[in-house]
Amino acid sequence: MISFDDFPIVYFALGYVLAIGIVLILLLQANLPSFSRIFIGLSLLLVAFMRLPILVFNQEINPDESQMIAHAITLKKFPLYWQSVDGTTIGPLDNYALILPSFFGFPFDYTSARIIGLLCVLGSLWFFYQSLIHFFDKTTAQLSLLPVVFFVAFTQEADFVHYSSEQLPVLLLNIGLWLLSKIASASRLKPPSLNTIFFLGIVLSMGPFAKIQVVPQAAVIGAFAMVSLWNNRQFWQYFLYLIAGSLSFFSIVLLVTTSFGVLDDFWDYYILGNLIYAGGSSLIDAITRLPFFIAKSTSFLLFLASILLCVILVGLQHKKKSFKMTWLEAFVFAWLLAALFAATKSGNDFVHYLNFCIYPFALLGAILIAHYTLKTPLKLVMGAALSLLPFLGAFAYPAIRHLPLNAYVSGDSHQVPKSEVSKLILKYAHPEERLVIWGWMCRYHVETQMPQGTAENHSERCIYPHPLRQKYYERFLSDLQKNQPKVFVDAVGPNSLWLNDPTTQAHEKFPELKAFISEHYHFVGEVEHTRVYIRNTKK
Structure with a gap:
């Protein structure tokens, strides 16, 4: 069985070699057919490879993991949510998702939960990349994706690697973003299908049942989908389809909760309970506390530095395009503000709430990069290398000083230890x-x-x-x-x-x-x- 000590230098070195390979392969994109698939495939491989120590560490990293696994154990035998299980701020979809591995013979443990979490992370990366391709050119999309890839691959902070209640809703938000990008990139000659609008409504309405905190971000995506279609002659038909899609999933929830007599529990413990929880701080308090909140995570600061370095390099070396505020710029700022609001409004500075902010910040970086023209593959590689530099530095320092690299030391047994x-x-x-x-x-x-x-x-x-x-x-x-x-x-x-x-x-x-x-x-x-x-x- 695979296991990791606290200084697996060869393993980490291989991960960074793969990351450097992803940077260098950008030089070959003009000569490689299907380069976009190769690029995203290697990026997903890097993330999965670097998560191995966390997957085989079959112990609790964050108490929320145990809470949700316990819910899944219970729901497998007593499947009615809000009767047998109440996850408080955690929505039912997060918990039902953990039942899935059991149908394939996997136990209810931390490894199985983190596999589900990893699949959500990989799915988020894939849909985000597809969104970038629709919004921008492929060069901008590739450069903008790398800070996110390096962040989720190389972080070992518990708040970003444990199975958290943010991973599934973030995936749903990225699916919503991808659908928004398809809608926005559709031409007048080939407008988006009504099915796409309807599916967007379903996805956005599912988000709050994974984590109710995503409501502001989901609302922003839905609103800007309609903004992008405002001049379309089918606007009101699109609007009705979006509403119908949103109500369809919600109607199923209402039907089930009413039929099984837990509608009052849904209202009291999920809606009212979360409203009380969300009243933890005022908007002014949340804004003033934000820098201190972000500073609690070294990995998130490295992620922001990665974006910033990339943007600075591109901005210094390339002629700026003319700037005109578009609905996309407005959307990015609105989505980021909604994410920051969701992460801070409760007044509890749980670092894992910053998961809601990863992709809005990355999309903001993409907007800034897109305002400049990249002319040569070499300069593209320089930007990609700079995005890797903060993470490479964070690895080099402990490696040189022989400090622990791996926080998740696993032994020969991969069973959950019993207290x-x-x-x-x-x-x-x-x-x-x-x-x-x-x-x-x-x-x-x-x-x-x-x-x-x-x-x-x-x-x-x-x-x-x-x-x-x-x-x-x-x-x-x-x-x-x-x-x-x-x-x-x-x-x-x-x-x-x-x-x-x-x-x-x-x-x-x-x-x-x-x-x-x-x-x-x-x-x-x-x-x-x-x-x-x-x-x-x-x-």
């Missing part, structure tokens, strides 16, 4: 039985493969004060009574995410919960600051 808590749980329960965790340690679900006994697999919204706290708490109690989970775990303590104070947050501090656990469960042990309770056997 002492999970070992204790499995002494009394089987993977088919339900598990409830009070606190925030969702990886116990992954380690035991036990589905959730309550809709939420953490209790943060039952504990911290907010307008819907009582509603969340009452649902937690109702799920306990209805599902009768075999195991109850009080994980509040030093190992739990955010919920670390047993004196105020342990289950005994909530009278109704304390009474229920005392009546129906018995204590079997405490390990790693975590208490495990087993449901009493009925006599």
